[in-house]
Amino acid sequence: MPIDIGKACCAISNLGSNWDQCWEGLLQARRPFSVGSDVIPDWPVCPPISAILNFGHHDGQPAFSQRFAVLAECVGIEMKPVIDALLARSPELRISIIIASSAGDPGALSALVDAEFSPKGPSEPITGEVLTGLLGGDWAAPLNKALGRTFQAVGVFGACASSLVGMSYTADRINAGLSDVVLLVAMDTLSRFASIGFTNIGANAAGGSIPYDKARDGTTVGEGAICLLLARNGVLEAADVMGRVAGTAVYCDAAHMVEPNPVGVASVVTGAIEQAGLGAADIKGVYWHGTGTRQNDKTEAAVSSIVFGAMSPPCTSTKGSLGHTMGASGGFNLLSACKSFETGLMPPVAGTKDPEYDNLDLVLGQPREIALGPILVTALGFGGINSAAILLPPN
Structure with missing residues (x-):
């Protein structure tokens, strides 16, 4: 439930x-x-x-x-x-x-x-x-x-x-x-x-x-x-409710000490979507882990291809503004997803001007209006710890 x-x-x-x-x-x-x-x-x-x-x-x-x-x-x-x-x-x-x-x-x-x-x-x-x-x-x-x-x-x-x-x-x-x-x-x-x-x-x-x-x-x-x-x-x-947690998935694939594995991350994302009783096409927005390292970002672009195909839903990373708040970083994304339900807006990836990956529909420059619906949040940790959550609007 x-x-x-x-x-x-x-x-x-x-x-x-x-x-x-x-x-x-x-x-x-x-x-x-x-x-x-x-x-x-x-x-x-x-x-x-x-x-x-x-x-x-x-x-x-x-x-x-x-x-x-x-x-x-x-x-x-x-x-x-x-x-x-x-x-x-x-x-x-x-x-x-x-x-x-x-x-x-x-x-x-x-x-x-x-x-x-x-x-x-x-x-x-x-x-x-x-x-x-x-x-x-x-x-x-x-x-x-x-x-x-x-x-x-x-x-x-x-x-x-x-x-x-x-x-x-x-x-x-x-x-x-x-x-x-x-x-x-x-x-x-x-x-x-x-x-x-x-x-x-x-x-x-x-x-x-x-x-x-x-x-x-x-x-x-x-x-x-x-x-x-x-x-x-x-x-x-x-x-008093601003969102609902509909699905979560956590798994350590131990694939690499510092570089996440696309297959492992994709399996966790798919697991969270399935636990929520949804399909990839139902996802209206994504808050990626998005650290700004080449290893992380290329992995999440590959994960997006596995899960969403040729083009992702509208997506962003908050770390261009917040920096990497380590264990708290996914929490800021969870709060941001709930704020997207309330405002209909997704914030841009701060500082990014020339994105490398054509399959990511990144929000750039200005906030963007997104459709009301399920939002995917990811967080990745050293040692192959992969996690994902699906949030739903409050009603």
Whole structure:
């Protein structure tokens, strides 16, 4: 049975500290990328990054070791009024949290690296709490504290596919009767390891990501958070629903460490479409993973040929504006798909001017009106983790 997606949501990114600001930034094809050292002291020299400049409920930039916790707290503050109202109306609701992240909090590892190798010495004392952070810690603690609750929380780690892996698990959890409502919180903060690693393997774009463009040269390492309120059908009022999850599919084909396999991705896309009881011809729009790396983009163009034939439905990538928010990236696409239902618009691929693939009907330059109907969202992760979801309009 389809899972309802509540209109009440949260999003924090380089484009803004709430979802309305983020959506407007996507429609305007904004590209507010940053020099790392301007945002975070002692950030390594690397291409532009996509950093959160305004956390919304925190003044200035938090210490690097606290960045993840502060982001989780800001999400909790945003969602608290919604949860309070929901429980005031229906106190018996079983609510749980799923935190989806590619790597979790990078602060603890960075603190240990600084303590061992930094000429300036430790960036903070190496306490038992820091060491616990290496094992995962309690990443839901700042979120629950801000919510004023003690909800059960589960962590989901599926590399850059984490949002959609979390979405699939959420649907299973609700359909199995284990939860009535799930807060799907997908988040990642900037990681020095990821930034340096992506630079060293040539995966970071020199001037910012331009997905599918012939001149593309990589992605833009970023950070962000989203929170989706997902509920069993009937829990939310009809007016409070902005979309429905009709089909999900997740599979790790382990085909390659970093390069997705078209056949594996296509099988997951087909699986999600079939679970939704639809055919490829029913899909009215696609939010691709679209990182801007040559490996990713050529794969998704090949997937489109397998699934849709000579021409895809209207499609886009949000990473030209948001950068690659890692585990949160698929969550921004899920929110964007719901906004497309509401507005009838799909945002353009920011920065892309000369697309390489003729079989992708990319939205370029300006937002485009698309037909109301099912939307496909994809997310791909290192190690061959492929995921897809089919969203339907609320009615």
